[in-house]
Amino acid sequence: MPVTVSATLAANEEIAxxxxxxxxxxxxxxGEAGLPVLxxxxxxxxxxxxxxxxxxxxGGPDLRAAAAGYWERRGLPTDPGQVVxxxxxKPLLFALLxxxxxxxxxxxxxxxxxxxxxxxxxxxxxxxxxxxxxGGVPEPELLTRAVVEARRAGRTVRSVIVTLPDxxxxxLASRGAVRRLCGAARDLDLVVISDEIYRxxxxxxxxxxxxxxxxxxxxxxxxxxxxxxxxLGGWRLGVARLPDSELGEALRAELLGIGSExxxxxxxxxxxxxxxxxxxxxxxxxxxxxxxRLHARVAAAVTDxxxxxxxxxxxxxxxxxxxxxxxxxxxxxxxDHGIDTGAGLSRHLLRAYGLGVLPAVEFGEGERALRLxxxxxxxxxxxxxxxxxxxxxDDPVALPWIxxxxxxxxxxxxxxxx
Amino acid sequence: MPVTVSATLAANEEIAxxxxxxxxxxxxxxGEAGLPVLxxxxxxxxxxxxxxxxxxxxGGPDLRAAAAGYWERRGLPTDPGQVVxxxxxKPLLFALLxxxxxxxxxxxxxxxxxxxxxxxxxxxxxxxxxxxxxGGVPEPELLTRAVVEARRAGRTVRSVIVTLPDxxxxxLASRGAVRRLCGAARDLDLVVISDEIYRxxxxxxxxxxxxxxxxxxxxxxxxxxxxxxxxLGGWRLGVARLPDSELGEALRAELLGIGSExxxxxxxxxxxxxxxxxxxxxxxxxxxxxxxRLHARVAAAVTDxxxxxxxxxxxxxxxxxxxxxxxxxxxxxxxDHGIDTGAGLSRHLLRAYGLGVLPAVEFGEGERALRLxxxxxxxxxxxxxxxxxxxxxDDPVALPWIxxxxxxxxxxxxxxxx
Numbered sequence: 001m002p003v004t005v006s007a008t009l010a011a012n013e014e015i016a017x018x019x020x021x022x023x024x025x026x027x028x029x030x031g032e033a034g035l036p037v038l039x040x041x042x043x044x045x046x047x048x049x050x051x052x053x054x055x056x057x058x059g060g061p062d063l064r065a066a067a068a069g070y071w072e073r074r075g076l077p078t079d080p081g082q083v084v085x086x087x088x089x090k091p092l093l094f095a096l097l098x099x100x101x102x103x104x105x106x107x108x109x110x111x112x113x114x115x116x117x118x119x120x121x122x123x124x125x126x127x128x129x130x131x132x133x134x135g136g137v138p139e140p141e142l143l144t145r146a147v148v149e150a151r152r153a154g155r156t157v158r159s160v161i162v163t164l165p166d167x168x169x170x171x172l173a174s175r176g177a178v179r180r181l182c183g184a185a186r187d188l189d190l191v192v193i194s195d196e197i198y199r200x201x202x203x204x205x206x207x208x209x210x211x212x213x214x215x216x217x218x219x220x221x222x223x224x225x226x227x228x229x230x231x232l233g234g235w236r237l238g239v240a241r242l243p244d245s246e247l248g249e250a251l252r253a254e255l256l257g258i259g260s261e262x263x264x265x266x267x268x269x270x271x272x273x274x275x276x277x278x279x280x281x282x283x284x285x286x287x288x289x290x291x292x293r294l295h296a297r298v299a300a301a302v303t304d305x306x307x308x309x310x311x312x313x314x315x316x317x318x319x320x321x322x323x324x325x326x327x328x329x330x331x332x333x334x335x336d337h338g339i340d341t342g343a344g345l346s347r348h349l350l351r352a353y354g355l356g357v358l359p360a361v362e363f364g365e366g367e368r369a370l371r372l373x374x375x376x377x378x379x380x381x382x383x384x385x386x387x388x389x390x391x392x393x394d395d396p397v398a399l400p401w402i403x404x405x406x407x408x409x410x411x412x413x414x415x416x417x418x
Numbered sequence: 419m420p421v422t423v424s425a426t427l428a429a430n431e432e433i434a435x436x437x438x439x440x441x442x443x444x445x446x447x448x449g450e451a452g453l454p455v456l457x458x459x460x461x462x463x464x465x466x467x468x469x470x471x472x473x474x475x476x477g478g479p480d481l482r483a484a485a486a487g488y489w490e491r492r493g494l495p496t497d498p499g500q501v502v503x504x505x506x507x508k509p510l511l512f513a514l515l516x517x518x519x520x521x522x523x524x525x526x527x528x529x530x531x532x533x534x535x536x537x538x539x540x541x542x543x544x545x546x547x548x549x550x551x552x553g554g555v556p557e558p559e560l561l562t563r564a565v566v567e568a569r570r571a572g573r574t575v576r577s578v579i580v581t582l583p584d585x586x587x588x589x590l591a592s593r594g595a596v597r598r599l600c601g602a603a604r605d606l607d608l609v610v611i612s613d614e615i616y617r618x619x620x621x622x623x624x625x626x627x628x629x630x631x632x633x634x635x636x637x638x639x640x641x642x643x644x645x646x647x648x649x650l651g652g653w654r655l656g657v658a659r660l661p662d663s664e665l666g667e668a669l670r671a672e673l674l675g676i677g678s679e680x681x682x683x684x685x686x687x688x689x690x691x692x693x694x695x696x697x698x699x700x701x702x703x704x705x706x707x708x709x710x711r712l713h714a715r716v717a718a719a720v721t722d723x724x725x726x727x728x729x730x731x732x733x734x735x736x737x738x739x740x741x742x743x744x745x746x747x748x749x750x751x752x753x754d755h756g757i758d759t760g761a762g763l764s765r766h767l768l769r770a771y772g773l774g775v776l777p778a779v780e781f782g783e784g785e786r787a788l789r790l791x792x793x794x795x796x797x798x799x800x801x802x803x804x805x806x807x808x809x810x811x812d813d814p815v816a817l818p819w820i821x822x823x824x825x826x827x828x829x830x831x832x833x834x835x836x
Contacts, residue, residue, distance in 0.1 A: 012472070013474060030472070032472055041467075045464065050460070053652045056431060091680050120680075233682075234683070261538055263505055263509050268652035
């Protein structure tokens with residue numbers, strides 16, 4: 001049962017060590033929102049300090065009602081009984097995979113932990129490519145072919161994960177892509193696990209967000225968390241919305257059984273803060289909006305720098321990631337450094353320049369793919385003050401520390417591209 | 419993969435519903451410390467509100483150093499690198515079982531979740547009886563016989579769990595029992611998982627606490643948490659101490675890999691409070707001491723009431739549990755109510771009297787065993803004020819709400835015993 005520390009967390013720790021050693025870094029490996037806590041949420045956490053009793057596994061009634069309201073305001077009627085919380089959406093996804101059993105289809109590329117969790121549970125995740133610009137949603141025909149083939153080989157396939165919007169590509173699959181995915185899932189009788197943790201970070205001016213619940217409500221489980229939209233990754237709080245169906249009820253019972261034996265519940269004080277956040281008072285809404293603007297501006301600027309160095313980049317539409325393709329560098333990388341894999345490239349970028357990124361292989365793609373997951377949100381500053389300033393700025397990319405990082409990035413890319 | 423909600427949590431929810439309905443209850447099913455949060459710990463939590471970044475999977479350096487100091491002060495030299503934290507000791511135990519693989523030996527009786535976790539992982543836990551008064555430590559000869567037999571049948575057995583002091587019996591195994599268990603574990607090459615969550619709640623005047631680390635340091639993993647000694651179950655924070663050995667290093671790497679894919683880390687603000695608690699400033703030490711006294715007084719009083727009704731009870735030496743044997747009631751229970759199982763008895767006590775307890779079968783014993791796990795710590799009061807008063811009282815059992823519960827308990831027991 002060999003499991004190595006999640007690639008993103010490992011890269012994060014390596015970057016931190018370089019920084020402590022005084023070496024220059026461009027920390028773009030780690031998917032952390034990189035912003036301080038909204039003061040009202042700190043207050044809500046402190047006010048919840050008396051929640052020291054073991055509460056219900058699903059989470060307190062206040063949190064479940066607030067999460068239900070969050071979904072209702074997004075056009076998805078939800079009973080608090082359909083909500084299960086946990087210490088992050090990661091454990092909820094793990095428990096879902098454990099409850100469902102069998103193998104899971106994951107998009108290729110997709111977030112490192114889906115496949116890692118499936119393997120920990122003894123499964124063999126089935127990676128299905130996503131069409132360009134439709135990150136997070138497996139191509140339906142390829143999905144069908146892969147599932148039919150796996151079943152013909154005697155395997156059980158129970159579910160498909162989609163990521164809307166997507167990590168690692170920062171793109172948002174279209175209504176049509178989601179609808180076709182749901183059709184295929186229904187035909188194949190697959191449960192759809194829709195990871196919507198970046199939902200509130202779709203940039204202004206993009207087409208509307210469409211969830212699989214619009215087309216396959218009876219079989220779609222939605223997960224989200226406070227980690228990305230409110231930068232509370234370290235607090236550990238996620239929620240799952242089970243479908244209002246027989247399947248949903250059965251899954252909920254299994255989830256609660258699993259949760260009760262692995263984590264008991266999310267931390268009580270964090271639940272209280274989460275109930276506050278999911279109720280979306282005006283200052284929370286404003287904070288998310290400001291974060292969304294900042295993410296959009298900096299991701300666009302970083303995209304420009306990569307495009308300027310010869311990369312092909314589908315422009316990100318959400319979150320704080322881009323996924324440049326550096327195939328154009330292949331000849332040069334081979335000739336100068338003997339590099340012919342994504343991991344070789346990212347190692348070179350880290351060691352020679354202190355630029356931390358993750359290679360496509362970590363997201364389930366081939367070793368030779370020269371694509372990189374570039375996270376932009378740790379450029380906002382090294383102190384809480386700088387980060388608050390970035391959040392408030394009309395033109396954040398003009399702030400000296402962000403502009404400096406962007407220029408350093410251009411230098412690095414120019415040097416590698418030659 | 420059918421998993422039902424942990425028996426203790428389920429009983430807890432049922433009791434809460436009865437209370438809401440206005441029915442009388444004696445909530446003695448749930449292993450919750452039943453005390454308010456020490457104000458300094460609430461302050462430490464609030465001060466940690468800015469810990470929103472994803473931190474190291476093992477926990478922050480402050481927490482690991484404090485936990486190492488906690489063990490050092492108990493005669494167990496510990497490097498912070500040996501410490502792994504998580505959102506409770508429950509997930510750490512789950513991850514240990516997953517990392518070790520194979521089957522695990524659990525004491526019979528023992529805490530409900532050990533066996534449940536093992537089954538979730540596809541294993542078949544091997545229950546080995548504990549000698550009277552040596553709760554939590556399987557009898558070494560029976561252990562050896564069971565492991566040899568299981569291995570002969572082709573099964574892999576990798577570990578044994580001990581609980582020191584013990585839940586459900588509230589007893590503390592002797593130095594000799596621990597030493598012999600360690601000898602058998604070494605002979606059988608088993609990893610010893612020592613759950614020491616109640617360690618700081620051994621009553622005054624009891625023989626000294628002895629950990630398996632005294633005899634088998636190279637193969638013993640210790641877990642503890644803040645849930646019991648400081649009543650912070652709902653905050654979710656546990657720590658594991660890996661042995662200073664090759665085995666320990668390998669297990670640590672596996673634990674971090676698993677933790678990174680299931681829970682990422684314990685909640686940041688809770689980690690900060692935990693670092694404060696494990697440093698054991700005077701007010702924390704005083705709080706634990708006061709809790710220990712209160713637990714001792716009330717558990718002794720409840721023991722007296724059970725003994726008075728004909729039960730055989732090994733007097734608890736720690737924590738807030740007793741484990742009365744009501745075999746003396748069998749004829750009467752059968753004649754009056756057709757009850758011949760522990761589950762039947764506990765159901766009767768709950769429905770007829772609102773007395774919540776858990777039957778021995780939940781702890782891995784036989785269905786017919788008329789033993790009950792009785793938790794005493796939810797008698798301290800229904801409000802934070804009552805509970806603080808109980809903690810401060812010279813004679814807590816004389817407080818009207820505690821005396822009233824004890825009298826009600828005597829009535830109920832007398833009525834059932836006839």
